[in-house]
Amino acid sequence: MTAWRIVRFFTPSLVWLVLYPFTFRIYAAYRQPELPFRWERYFTDYTWVTGNPYLQMMLLLVPVAYYLTMLQVDAVRRRHGALPHRGRLMAGRPGSRLDAFAEFVFSRRTYEFVLQPALADLQHEYFEALSAGRTRKAQWVRLRGYVRFWSHVVAQVPVSVLRAAVKLWFSIP
């Protein structure tokens, strides 16, 4: 269980570690389109291109440091009896981070008509199961809701790309 807790705590940081180089790549493509793409030189060429390698390294380390600190704070609070020894004392709404992600990444129309309703259904079913005292079902509903959300994303991306392409095509004079 401890291993699972560590994985759960570090997953956002690991996701960030994977996505982080792509921010360099995008910025590098913008600043120096002629720069050849080399996977092995993410933290050299691309940090150099962005201009401030120390700042970029800080950005990389901030989420790692944050989760390490949170683990430590959690451990101290457990030692003093402020938290139960297993499980979380209070959980947020399921899908709230996905909601923020969808609002940031997708267009307003896609967010409001496709992705937000999927998350609203997830939360509605989740709280319904919790209020009925069915914790296991709530966990299952949450997992199923995440799968449904990403299915919507996968199904929506071609639609959005096609719509953008058509819009672009007809905008050319």
Added chain:
Amino acid sequence: MVPRLSPKEAEILRLLIANGDMYGLELVAASPLLKAGTIYVTLGRMADKGFVESRTEKVDGAPGLPRRLFKVTGAGVRMMKAQAAAAMAFGEVLA
């Protein structure tokens, strides 16, 4: 360009005409043809075509995001009638 109606879209229109306003999950529960993983993509496409319209419904005191309630438009009803008439005529031709 004449908008087309896929089997899933026809099923959604049939359910909305029969039952009035419905949530996405209610549509999924009412028909085995519709899948929970793509229902809102289909509904969004139908909203683009003008066959359905929607509104958010926030229940006081209920936690979570507001749910979206869908209803069929006049264009949707006309499209459904046209498709039914076309299917009937096509059946007569084949018979």
